Amino acid sequence: xxxxxxxxxxxxxxxxxxxxxxxxxxxxxxxxxxxxxxxxxxxxxxxxxxxxxxxxxxxxxxxxxxxxxxxxxxxxxxxxxxxxxxxxxxxxxxxxxxxxxxxxxxxxxxxxxxxxxxxxxxxxxxxxxxxxxxxxxxxxxxxxxxxxxxxxxxxxxxxxxxxxxxxxxxxxxxxxxxxxxxxxxxxxxxxxxxxxxxxxxxxxxxxxxxxxxxxxxxxxxxxxxxxxxxxxxxxxxxxxxxxxxxxxxxxxxxxxxxxxxxxxxxxxxxxxxxxxxxxxxxxxxxxxxxxxxxxxxxxxxxxxxxxxxxxxxxxxxxxxxxxxxxxxxxxxxxxxxxxxxxxxxxxxxxxxxxxxxxxxxxxxxxxxxxxxxxxxxxxxxxxxxxxxxxxxxxxxxxxxxxxxxxxxxxxxxxxxxxxxxxxxxxxxxxxxxxxxxxxxxxxxxxxxxxxxxxxxxxxxxxxxxxxxxxxxxxxxxxxxxxxxxxxxxxxxxxxxxxxxxxxxxxxxxxxxxxxxxxxxxxxxxxxxxxxxxxxxxxxxxxxxxxxxxxxxxxxxxxxxxxxxxxxxxxxxxxxxxxxx
Amino acid sequence: xxxxxxxxxxxxxxxxxxxxxxxxxxxxxxxxxxxxxxxxxxxxxxxxxxxxxxxxxxxxxxxxxxxxxxxxxxxxxxxxxxxxxxxxxxxxxxxxxxxxxxxxxxxxxxxxxxxxxxxxxxxxxxxxxxxxxxxxxxxxxxxxxxxxxxxxxxxxxxxxxxxxxxxxxxxxxxxxxxxxxxxxxxxxxxxxxxxxxxxxxxxxxxxxxxxxxxxxxxxxxxxxxxxxxxxxxxxxxxxxxxxxxxxxxxxxxxxxxxxxxxxxxxxxxxxxxxxxxxxxxxxxxxxxxxxxxxxxxxxxxxxxxxxxxxxxxxxxxxxxxxxxxxxxxxxxxxxxxxxxxxxxxxxxxxxxxxxxxxxx
Numbered sequence: 001x002x003x004x005x006x007x008x009x010x011x012x013x014x015x016x017x018x019x020x021x022x023x024x025x026x027x028x029x030x031x032x033x034x035x036x037x038x039x040x041x042x043x044x045x046x047x048x049x050x051x052x053x054x055x056x057x058x059x060x061x062x063x064x065x066x067x068x069x070x071x072x073x074x075x076x077x078x079x080x081x082x083x084x085x086x087x088x089x090x091x092x093x094x095x096x097x098x099x100x101x102x103x104x105x106x107x108x109x110x111x112x113x114x115x116x117x118x119x120x121x122x123x124x125x126x127x128x129x130x131x132x133x134x135x136x137x138x139x140x141x142x143x144x145x146x147x148x149x150x151x152x153x154x155x156x157x158x159x160x161x162x163x164x165x166x167x168x169x170x171x172x173x174x175x176x177x178x179x180x181x182x183x184x185x186x187x188x189x190x191x192x193x194x195x196x197x198x199x200x201x202x203x204x205x206x207x208x209x210x211x212x213x214x215x216x217x218x219x220x221x222x223x224x225x226x227x228x229x230x231x232x233x234x235x236x237x238x239x240x241x242x243x244x245x246x247x248x249x250x251x252x253x254x255x256x257x258x259x260x261x262x263x264x265x266x267x268x269x270x271x272x273x274x275x276x277x278x279x280x281x282x283x284x285x286x287x288x289x290x291x292x293x294x295x296x297x298x299x300x301x302x303x304x305x306x307x308x309x310x311x312x313x314x315x316x317x318x319x320x321x322x323x324x325x326x327x328x329x330x331x332x333x334x335x336x337x338x339x340x341x342x343x344x345x346x347x348x349x350x351x352x353x354x355x356x357x358x359x360x361x362x363x364x365x366x367x368x369x370x371x372x373x374x375x376x377x378x379x380x381x382x383x384x385x386x387x388x389x390x391x392x393x394x395x396x397x398x399x400x401x402x403x404x405x406x407x408x409x410x411x412x413x414x415x416x417x418x419x420x421x422x423x424x425x426x427x428x429x430x431x432x433x434x435x436x437x438x439x440x441x442x443x444x445x446x447x448x449x450x451x452x453x454x455x456x457x458x459x460x461x462x463x464x465x466x467x468x469x470x471x472x473x474x475x476x477x478x479x480x481x482x483x484x485x486x487x488x489x490x491x492x493x494x495x496x497x498x499x500x501x502x503x504x505x506x507x508x509x510x511x512x513x514x515x516x517x518x519x520x521x522x523x524x525x526x527x528x529x530x531x532x533x534x535x536x537x538x539x540x541x542x543x544x545x546x547x548x549x550x551x552x553x554x555x556x557x558x559x560x561x562x563x564x565x566x567x568x569x570x571x572x573x574x575x576x577x578x579x580x
Numbered sequence: 581x582x583x584x585x586x587x588x589x590x591x592x593x594x595x596x597x598x599x600x601x602x603x604x605x606x607x608x609x610x611x612x613x614x615x616x617x618x619x620x621x622x623x624x625x626x627x628x629x630x631x632x633x634x635x636x637x638x639x640x641x642x643x644x645x646x647x648x649x650x651x652x653x654x655x656x657x658x659x660x661x662x663x664x665x666x667x668x669x670x671x672x673x674x675x676x677x678x679x680x681x682x683x684x685x686x687x688x689x690x691x692x693x694x695x696x697x698x699x700x701x702x703x704x705x706x707x708x709x710x711x712x713x714x715x716x717x718x719x720x721x722x723x724x725x726x727x728x729x730x731x732x733x734x735x736x737x738x739x740x741x742x743x744x745x746x747x748x749x750x751x752x753x754x755x756x757x758x759x760x761x762x763x764x765x766x767x768x769x770x771x772x773x774x775x776x777x778x779x780x781x782x783x784x785x786x787x788x789x790x791x792x793x794x795x796x797x798x799x800x801x802x803x804x805x806x807x808x809x810x811x812x813x814x815x816x817x818x819x820x821x822x823x824x825x826x827x828x829x830x831x832x833x834x835x836x837x838x839x840x841x842x843x844x845x846x847x848x849x850x851x852x853x854x855x856x857x858x859x860x861x862x863x864x865x866x867x868x869x870x871x872x873x874x875x876x877x878x879x880x881x882x883x884x885x886x887x888x889x890x891x892x893x894x895x896x897x898x899x900x901x902x903x904x905x906x907x908x909x910x911x912x913x914x915x916x917x918x919x920x921x922x923x924x925x926x927x928x929x930x931x932x933x934x935x936x937x938x939x940x
Binding site for chain 1: 827828
């Protein structure tokens, strides 16, 4: 969210920053409802939630950064439920748990679930910290974080007091991983800035404005070692070769170098990004006895092509070019592109592939936050959504939206936030790292002008394709059903270790079908401030069967599982495949 | 159609005098030698005033032209006044004089000069309108180049590309057009297509560091890491603090299998953090007080040290607005222009610095 940040694409940057007159972003193709790939079902599903921000006029930075949530089966009844984090620190709005009931409608079960965390909420993370087979919930806050143990049957217990996770700073995205291979989940928590509520900022004209991150000091991120019983110990001081102070917003825990062990990628706001790699690939870590070494700079994933840090917010990881390793996409401030780092493998690392990917220009006029790769049309190629909303005032798009029939204005948006509203982006991938701007196919998903923040994909209606949950700043949370026409076949995979009684975060699932192989990492956190069910989804195109599945477990073992029919959920148990 | 920039094509395309840049493209002699300019008004002939301008006696020329214009000037006098004011970096006044001139007599070169005055003030859309009119009257490649620059400034990349291509059809050796086309293509990920105009630009201006840096990027993305390495090393030889070259050199060496050397370069890059810290410090200072002239100049010097020429230029231009009579600012402006291959603009800035230093 860094203001005045250096720009990357010199020519394009010039277009947006150097001239004296305001430049309007190019008018996007008008999204249409008819035949749209996504249909908004928020009202039909009874999802009634409004994020508390923008009601106060003191322009606190915490108000504009938004909140996330989680899309998971909180009660184990087989369908996805919605947890929404709220930022109301002194009002009557705790976070809310919304259970999906018959007919796809949502009912508020906050009180019964015990998940009504009252903090000034930012994000959520999911992991089975006590290995009892259900997902526990970590809530990050501006202020002390919280941990809720899943007791089963839709009831949770707040164990923050004994968990050792009550970091009082501003935490943002977080992810669970087992970094010390002891079978107990550990937790990486990104922290943002040392927030000072007394600090105020103005724009160039002297009007009150949200402060940017440069107004504050960064903070060291946190690494908690889990003890398997819902308690943790912070070990960041010893686990990292060096422990930088940064301004973290997005985090993904996955294997980026193919050594099977889980690494941590951190997207920082206006500062170099980190790629914390495990000891096997990190010489300095091995030498020092630490668990992690930051290899982002050496591997080309710290800075963009012009060697500049960018204002990184949300982060997504996926194999966009079909070479069976994870590429990284990050959303950024306007006047910067969103950036795609293509993984070239081995010691070579990553290259900034933005310009060649087709993802660059659209991001220049938007401030991106939540983002996710998913195969919307089941053609075997990853597609991409990035949701947007400014952090510094710009020319209002609201009037323009009102004139443009296909754009919708959220009428109840707080007046203070109206100059920050932007439409979202949708791209269709070609499987070779290239993307085409397909906003016109996405209906209201890209046709709604508001301040969007969190984004998660999950199969809400159980029809095999991935739907979307979106959170906004000062506005409603929204659900979009995937109605992509002529979709191909699909497969969902759960990779479970029966000894641990849980999904194995960090495992890599490869599915062979129709003559090609696709891979997905098992993650429960992605995007920006969002958590998801640790289950992977594949589009199989015309293939009615998959030819086999390989799972690479984080301990380095590989197992082969036999072929089977498409269009179903497959649960793979560690030790039951060939080679296990 | 993409223009070829091969040597033969460029040779065939040469017409008359060698290209020297935006300001040189503003025509004085050709446009002012019309018979009307020989008219005498109040004792000072426009021809004599033109001579003053040529001799660099701009203040004297302005005084004479002001005297003429106050007595009901001709369009030619207004044009000469506008031209003079452009040389004196008084763009708003230049715009007013040139508007008067083209209202009476909309000649293409005068519209071109008006566009320059507008663009210098960030009024790119108005500049494009003036250039549209100029091109309709006379499709000069220089006008197309000027319009391409304005189009880039308003984000019309397709329009800019089309004008750059047309400019290069007529004048294939035009280094700024070659550089900007190469940059546009590299920005868009068309690295292979960007190689040719960048190489051609460097043939014309071997010292164009930004072109050489972009050539390195294009080469590294088109399977020629050796050429990329050579380009980045050349840039670093000229500007040791060039962060982009140092970073990309490290990355290219790793791709070449020279892992230890590459890592060493990247560790050196890490050590440049002090320079980045200083840049951040001054950026914050300027953000807090946008009228901090000294801060902007310090920031610009650091940006030049770091090889970030375009950012430096923006800071210097902002500093110039704050201290329009400070010769040191114009000296630094000249340095930034030279770094970006804009030799004619650099010359104009340096001459103006001299003029200020000598009190003319």
